[in-house]
Amino acid sequence: MIPTLHNPLQMASTQEIPSPAIVLAGLRRDFGDRAALDGVGLELAAGETLVVLGPNGAGKTTLLRILATLLRPSGGAISVLGCALPREAWKLRGQIGYLGHEPLLYRDLSGRENLRFHARLHGLEGAAAEARIDEVLAAAQMDRRGDDRVVELSAGMRQRLAICRCVLHRPALLLLDEPDSNLDAEGRELARGLIGPDAEATRVVVTHDPDRFLPEADQVLRLGIGERAAVA
Amino acid sequence: MTPSRAAFAAILGKDLRAELRTLQSLPAMAIFAVTTFVIFRFGLDRTQLSGDLASGVLWATLLFAAVLGINRLFVTEREEGGFDAIRLAPIDRSVLFAAKATALVIYLLALELIAVPIFALFFLDSVAALGPLVAVLVLADLGLAATGTLISSMAVNSRARDLLVPLVLLPLVVPLMIAATGATEPLLAAGGPGYERFGTWLMVLGLYDLIFVLLGYAVFDFLLED
Numbered sequence: 531m532i533p534t535l536h537n538p539l540q541m542a543s544t545q546e547i548p549s550p551a552i553v554l555a556g557l558r559r560d561f562g563d564r565a566a567l568d569g570v571g572l573e574l575a576a577g578e579t580l581v582v583l584g585p586n587g588a589g590k591t592t593l594l595r596i597l598a599t600l601l602r603p604s605g606g607a608i609s610v611l612g613c614a615l616p617r618e619a620w621k622l623r624g625q626i627g628y629l630g631h632e633p634l635l636y637r638d639l640s641g642r643e644n645l646r647f648h649a650r651l652h653g654l655e656g657a658a659a660e661a662r663i664d665e666v667l668a669a670a671q672m673d674r675r676g677d678d679r680v681v682e683l684s685a686g687m688r689q690r691l692a693i694c695r696c697v698l699h700r701p702a703l704l705l706l707d708e709p710d711s712n713l714d715a716e717g718r719e720l721a722r723g724l725i726g727p728d729a730e731a732t733r734v735v736v737t738h739d740p741d742r743f744l745p746e747a748d749q750v751l752r753l754g755i756g757e758r759a760a761v762a
Numbered sequence: 763m764t765p766s767r768a769a770f771a772a773i774l775g776k777d778l779r780a781e782l783r784t785l786q787s788l789p790a791m792a793i794f795a796v797t798t799f800v801i802f803r804f805g806l807d808r809t810q811l812s813g814d815l816a817s818g819v820l821w822a823t824l825l826f827a828a829v830l831g832i833n834r835l836f837v838t839e840r841e842e843g844g845f846d847a848i849r850l851a852p853i854d855r856s857v858l859f860a861a862k863a864t865a866l867v868i869y870l871l872a873l874e875l876i877a878v879p880i881f882a883l884f885f886l887d888s889v890a891a892l893g894p895l896v897a898v899l900v901l902a903d904l905g906l907a908a909t910g911t912l913i914s915s916m917a918v919n920s921r922a923r924d925l926l927v928p929l930v931l932l933p934l935v936v937p938l939m940i941a942a943t944g945a946t947e948p949l950l951a952a953g954g955p956g957y958e959r960f961g962t963w964l965m966v967l968g969l970y971d972l973i974f975v976l977l978g979y980a981v982f983d984f985l986l987e988d
Contacts, residue, residue, distance in 0.1 A: 598850060623851060634843035634846055635843070639776065643776075643779065652852065
């Protein structure tokens with residue numbers, strides 16, 4: 531059963547998530563005549579980490595966007611947290627923490643205003659929202675810069691803020707595309723506390739840095755250009 | 763699902779806060795309208811207008827000023843990832859249509875607060891028409907906002923956005939402009955406001971609003987799909 535998401539602060543721990551959390555069978559996505567993904571299949575249990583590797587253009591970001599319900603697959607069967615995609619995408623939204631190439635933050639609002647906006651979209655308001663925003667900003671050591679406009683922040687600080695946005699509603703599934711990009715050593719350590727293996731969420735991590743993420747992987751998916759995906 | 767009221771307030775509040783902070787749309791719309799009135803004043807070489815000419819000058823100016831705001835309505839969502847953020851949230855997507863259309867109505871009303879008194883100052887000898895004109899302005903704004911929000915959301919992903927919006931929007935708002943100018947013409951008649959067919963034109967405006975608001979709710983979800 532899918533957990534009811536009335537209050538994201540009480541949101542699913544991994545025990546409430548159906549296992550396996552992700553099932554892909556023959557997943558295909560075409561862009562015109564070109565297949566970005568072809569025949570991807572895997573099963574990932576709740577609470578596990580999948581690391582996705584592959585060269586530029588292999589379809590890693592496409593895979594992540596399909597899992598996030600932002601892109602429709604061209605073929606194959608997909609189940610994420612018990613929801614069949616794309617038919618039941620509406621049930622899944624709100625349970626996903628998505629960290630993509632763009633931080634999904636408005637440049638002219640402050641970090642705190644951005645997080646307040648995202649909290650409200652996810653049904654979190656009032657004192658509970660403020661407490662959660664304080665909590666994630668402190669965890670990312672962004673509490674002192676939280677009232678600065680995003681446009682005034684460095685790329686690394688924007689990435690920290692994007693990570694705060696990603697985990698704000700305590701998602702059951704984290705979809706992370708190059709999560710360490712623009713982060714210094716301290717930032718990477720702080721990010722690990724929010725989106726690392728202890729995050730109590732199923733994780734899919736797209737990376738070009740296998741040395742950093744392979745030790746955390748329960749499964750590895752290698753995507754190649756024009757090749758069938760290989761799961762290890 | 764997040765209650766639609768909360769999501770609506772979040773999106774509308776975000777848009778208004780960003781506009782107040784950056785002033786990207788409203789000042790451009792107001793400056794365009796005022797400059798156009800100046801051009802009409804010297805171009806027509808008239809210090810007083812009435813009837814259909816006054817109505818035409820007012821609505822042509824307001825319409826083209828509105829296009830400037832409509833062009834920019836979804837730019838931040840496109841450039842700063844707002845579409846993805848909203849598509850990831852457990853909300854009814856038609857809330858985005860409602861919030862954007864409401865923001866546009868607020869921009870248009872603010873524009874008219876500046877432009878209409880200046881129009882009266884430049885071209886009218888009496889302000890008696892301004893009271894009943896408010897009803898026409900509000901109904902026309904609703905229609906412009908509903909149509910403009912739909913077209914803007916479709917055009918925002920195109921590189922030719924600035925060209926597409928007027929090309930698609932202007933033919934669609936012809937019925938709205940006919941009704942708005944038809945309702946305004948007797949109000950600005952020489953010798954004081956008249957109300958010939960005023961109610962009929964208001965009903966046409968209301969019907970246009972209803973059709974495009976319902977159309978927006980019906981199709982907006984599909985417009986946000988990849």
